Amino acid sequence: MNLVEVREGEANLLVPDPASYTKDGKFDPSWAPVFYNPRMRLNRDLSVIMVKLNRVRRALDAFTASGVRAIRYSLEGKAEEVNFNDIDPIALELARKNAELNGVKGRFLNLDARAAMFNARYDWIDIDPFGTPAPFLLDGTAAIIRKGILAVTATDLTALEGAAPRACLRKYGSVNDGLSSSKEIGVRVLLGSLVRAAAVAERYIEPMLSFYADHYIRVFVRVLEGASKADQSLRSMGFVYECPNCLYMSTSKIAVSNCPKCGGRTKLAGPLWLDRIEDQTLLENVQQEVLSGPEYSKKALEIVSKLRMEINFPYWRLDKLASMLKVPMPSRTKLFQCLREIGRHVTETHFDYRGFKTDANYDEIVNCVKVQS
Ligand SMILES: C[S@@+](CC[C@H](N)C(=O)[O-])C[C@H]1O[C@@H](n2cnc3c(N)ncnc32)[C@H](O)[C@@H]1O
Structure with a gap:
């Protein structure tokens, strides 16, 4: 060799x-x-x-x-x-x-x-x-x-990620329609x-x-x-579902196959955690360690800093919401400002630069995307 x-x-x-x-x-x-x-x-x-x-x-x-x-x-x-x-x-x-x-x-x-x-x-x-x-x-x-x-x-x-749903079911026991x-x-x-x-x-x-x-x-x-x-x-297991028509997304304990917003057929992923x-608390210590280590990769700091802000809910995709609403994609800053003005928490996510996480509900999100576009 x-x-x-x-x-x-x-x-x-x-x-x-x-x-x-x-x-x-x-x-x-x-x-x-x-x-x-x-x-x-x-x-x-x-x-x-x-x-x-x-x-x-x-x-x-x-x-x-x-x-x-x-x-x-x-x-x-x-x-x-x-x-x-x-x-x-x-x-x-x-x-x-x-x-x-x-x-x-x-x-x-x-x-x-x-x-x-x-x-x-x-x-x-x-x-x-x-x-x-x-x-x-x-x-x-x-x-x-x-x-x-x-x-x-x-x-x-x-x-x-659900691009190979049969493999997901076979290996991980979950349905996954690619949300x-x-x-x-x-x-x-x-x-x-x-x-x-x-x-x-x-x-x-x-x-x-x-x-x-x-x-x-x-x-x-x-x-x-x-x-x-x-x-x-096992009681913390459940599903994430998303409507391909209106992009309504939520979590549930049982599989939800019809969109509560528009009645469309949902895409599903689960059972999952x-x-x-x-x-x-651990993340805070990891961040300290990354900062003090002489040569840990820069990306480590970027990821850990984002993780510290992220709330516990699957993220929304700004590009997909704008395209579904047929409006130009608003800047992330404006969208975040809009959601914060109505008292909502919103953060970037390390998962996807096009994504964001928020405790705002679907109507509030859609309204802010429309208003700010
Ligand atoms: C992706 S590499 C591991 C890389 C390594 N952990 C690193 O950080 O560089 C996978 C290794 O697992 C070994 N491997 C594959 N199947 C295995 C098995 N069933 N049990 C133990 N080792 C296995 C392969 O020979 C290979 O060296």
Whole structure:
């Protein structure tokens, strides 16, 4: 394997040389013998911060590839013990080499992630596979110790956002007709799937930090025990529905198939998680950490700052509302001013630059879009 040295955070890493695995002038990290994608740095930066803030004792990097996460969890996150696992022995060999290069000691496992999860009692399990994490959620929620943290990446956005509704139903057990707020729906479908996976083992989850970036979703959840709390968490599941004619959108406990505004047939997504997707107190600490860290990615600060403002409701799409009303799209500033003048709370959302979140009702939103256009 042709390797080059790169630096990420405090880690020096040997990774496949992109120049050697380029096809027709293009490079995709999955074409190299071992996967390393520098664009996932933001994901890793926020994960390192979570490890540090939550004083992780025994971490499992269940899909380690180059070993970058476990190494950073040890060096920067100060995890007491790190475990590297990959089903591919070539990847594991490189992870071992990288750990040595950085003076990081750990255990090296060459197992299917599901077996690795039950191999010891971990308080942090990182699930960062190619594509969907769905096959690993049942074991992840069952294997982790009480109050442990599961960190899950999903890149199968066509399923989670509803562009591939059959895959969404198959993998996550949710119908998903592809709503305007599809990116947040994706996060809520994934969290909903974790809620149900945990409930099987009489466990429940508390979402800590959830975000959408580039081409993936990342969620961090604490897993706790208790059958009645698991039942209670299932009561936070429900649906989001949206009318394709008038764009009326709301949440409900049961599937609503006719629009309460215009009677049109709705688009649906659910069952999914309707409750909060962030822990605001934790977010404040994450923001402090991003600000104090010498070289965390700029995007991390941007996302965390937006998350701190966002309220708990799927976002509206300004461009779609203007096009449905057949009016020019008003500036965001004017729209926000209009909603604030009537006493409503309104914020940007990290999910989509065309989106906004508000506690205003549909009529108030439509009126402000019309008046300000
Ligand atoms: C997306 S890469 C992981 C990237 C890495 N976490 C990072 O941040 O750079 C997925 C890795 O999972 C490994 N893998 C795939 N299926 C697996 C399984 N069932 N159990 C364990 N490892 C698996 C692959 O060999 C690959 O190295």
